[in-house]
Amino acid sequence: MSIAAAAVYPGPLECAAMELFSVAEKHVVVTGASSGFGHHFAGLLAGHGAKVSLGARRVEKIETRVAEIQAAGGHAMGAVLDVTVRASMEAFFTSAEAAFGPVDVLINNAGIEAGAKTYTMIDEADWDAVIDTNLKSAWLMSKLYTERVVTNKQTQGNIINISSITDTRTIKGQFPYAVSKGGITRMTEVLALEAPRYGIRVNALAPGYILTDVSRLLLESEQSPEFVKGIPLRRYGEFEDLDGPLMLLASDASRYMNGSVVVVDGGHICASL
Numbered sequence: 638m639s640i641a642a643a644a645v646y647p648g649p650l651e652c653a654a655m656e657l658f659s660v661a662e663k664h665v666v667v668t669g670a671s672s673g674f675g676h677h678f679a680g681l682l683a684g685h686g687a688k689v690s691l692g693a694r695r696v697e698k699i700e701t702r703v704a705e706i707q708a709a710g711g712h713a714m715g716a717v718l719d720v721t722v723r724a725s726m727e728a729f730f731t732s733a734e735a736a737f738g739p740v741d742v743l744i745n746n747a748g749i750e751a752g753a754k755t756y757t758m759i760d761e762a763d764w765d766a767v768i769d770t771n772l773k774s775a776w777l778m779s780k781l782y783t784e785r786v787v788t789n790k791q792t793q794g795n796i797i798n799i800s801s802i803t804d805t806r807t808i809k810g811q812f813p814y815a816v817s818k819g820g821i822t823r824m825t826e827v828l829a830l831e832a833p834r835y836g837i838r839v840n841a842l843a844p845g846y847i848l849t850d851v852s853r854l855l856l857e858s859e860q861s862p863e864f865v866k867g868i869p870l871r872r873y874g875e876f877e878d879l880d881g882p883l884m885l886l887a888s889d890a891s892r893y894m895n896g897s898v899v900v901v902d903g904g905h906i907c908a909s910l
């Protein structure tokens with residue numbers, strides 16, 4: 638086979654690799670899918686044959702993304718979801734299951750930050766909003782998901798928590814965001830211990846800095862050119878940099894991974910002190 642033909646028609650090795658990382662027919666729930674990572678993940682997964690359920694509060698953005706995915710031939714549904722409201726989570730799971738059946742993969746991605754404030758600057762409302770959205774939600778979504786896995790008599794489940802490199806290293810002004818991400822990583826490890834009895838494995842993806850509404854304040858600040866020099870690969874990440882690790886965690890290629898935190902940051906946390 639010529640090189641050109643090989644690029645179009647995968648050979649046996651490529652076929653095996655594609656099968657290994659396949660998410661085809663898997664039903665994947667993505668929280669916070671109206672923008673940023675979640676918006677990207679939904680398209681990525683649907684593009685590889687998954688049935689995706691998208692949730693967030695800005696339902697018009699969700700509807701637009703669902704329409705884009707469907708227009709490209711993918712399978713997607715969307716519904717309003719507020720991860721700080723238990724009834725909203727329950728209603729969302731019910732709609733998602735009605736559309737595509739039992740959920741194979743839950744991606745706890747929804748998140749906010751408090752806006753470059755130190756611990757003395759934030760108030761209780763900031764604390765509650767960030768901790769409820771980033772941390773409490775991941776626990777409650779995982780608990781409700783687990784109940785459904787049991788009720789549906791599913792033999793397997795898969796939870797992916799979106800953590801951050803601020804779970805271990807941080808800079809001033811990321812309170813309580815970094816606290817919430819430290820909690821998400823710890824939660825991933827504890828759930829990895831407790832969830833396998835229900836057939837569920839739990840891992841986390843810990844991205845470095847990628848331009849979205851969560852990181853905009855820092856990445857578009859005057860500090861940014863200096864900050865980026867601390868990344869050994871000398872650039873911020875792009876959404877596509879997360880594709881391989883996300884496909885790994887969502888597919889059966891990671892079937893023996895449980896409690897892993899996959900860091901994707903261009904080496905940022907290895908930067909010299």
Ligand SMILES: NC(=O)c1ccc[n+]([C@@H]2O[C@H](COP(=O)([O-])OP(=O)(O)OC[C@H]3O[C@@H](n4cnc5c(N)ncnc54)[C@H](OP(=O)(O)O)[C@@H]3O)[C@@H](O)[C@H]2O)c1
Nearest residue numbers: 669671672673674694695719720747748801846847849850
């Ligand atoms: N960007 C980075 O550099 C970076 C790095 C590491 C980790 N992360 C993490 O990646 C995740 C996604 O963030 P992003 O960077 O993609 O920012 P983003 O574009 O602002 O996305 C955040 C998403 O969370 C949703 N959300 C916020 N509050 C919600 C709520 N109460 N209920 C449901 N959905 C809610 C938002 O949708 P609605 O407003 O429509 O509800 C939005 O879709 C977050 O967990 C973030 O901490 C980001």
